[in-house]
Amino acid sequence: DAMVIQNPRYQVTQFGKPVTLSCSQTLNHNVMYWYQQKSSQAPKLLFHYYDKDFNNEADTPDNFQSRRPNTSFCFLDIRSPGLGDAAMYLCATSSQNRGHTEAFFGQGTRLTVV
C-alpha cells in the first residue's frame, strides 16, 4: 500500500510555464518535505512544513513555492521553470510522535523542461 503518493510520476513542462507537482500521504504525519535531486547527486531539501508552519531553506530559489492545504496534501509550485530545474522531485513525510526519526519518501516526480 502506497503511503506517500506523488503525481504525476513524469512531468514535461515548457520553459517558463508554471507547473505544480502534488504529494499526498496516508500516514497522518505532521511534517512534509520537498527535495530536489539532480542526476547523480544527493537529494537537496527545498523546504518543509511542520504542521502548517512553512520552513524554507536559505538557498531555495524564489521560483519554488509550496502549499499545504491540509495534513494529507502538499504541492510544489515552480513559477517559471528553467532548464536547470529539470530534476527528480521527492516528497517525504515524518512524524513528530515518532521522535522526528526516519522520513518516508514517495516515488518521486521526474520533471523535464523543454
Place this chain on the structure above:
Amino acid sequence: AQKVTQAQTEISVVEKEDVTLDCVYETRDTTYYLFWYKQPPSGELVFLIRRNSFDEQNEISGRYSWNFQKSTSSFNFTITASQVVDSAVYFCALRAGGYQKVTFGTGTKLQVIP
C-alpha cells in the same frame, strides 16, 4: 553544521561477494539519528535502517548489517552474499540539531554483476 561523507562513488562486485559501503558523519549535536536509504533505478528512496546516537549496537537484518561506531563517526553498511537486486544507489543520511532537516551523503552506486 551537519555533514555526511560517502567516499565511495561507485562499487562493482560479483554476485555472492560481500561488500561494505562506508559512511562518515560530522555533527556537534549529541543527539542525532543516522539512516541508510536505497534508491533503485525506479527512483524512490527506500528506508533501510535508523540508528540513534545513544544506541551503538550493531544490527543485522538478513543479508544486511550495520556497524555504528561513535569513536570514528562512522556508520557502515555491509551486504553479505550480494545479489543482482542489490544494485542501486545507497545513501547515508543524518538528522540532528533542528530535527527536521535530513542531510544526505552523495551516495554510493553499487553494481552487482551476475
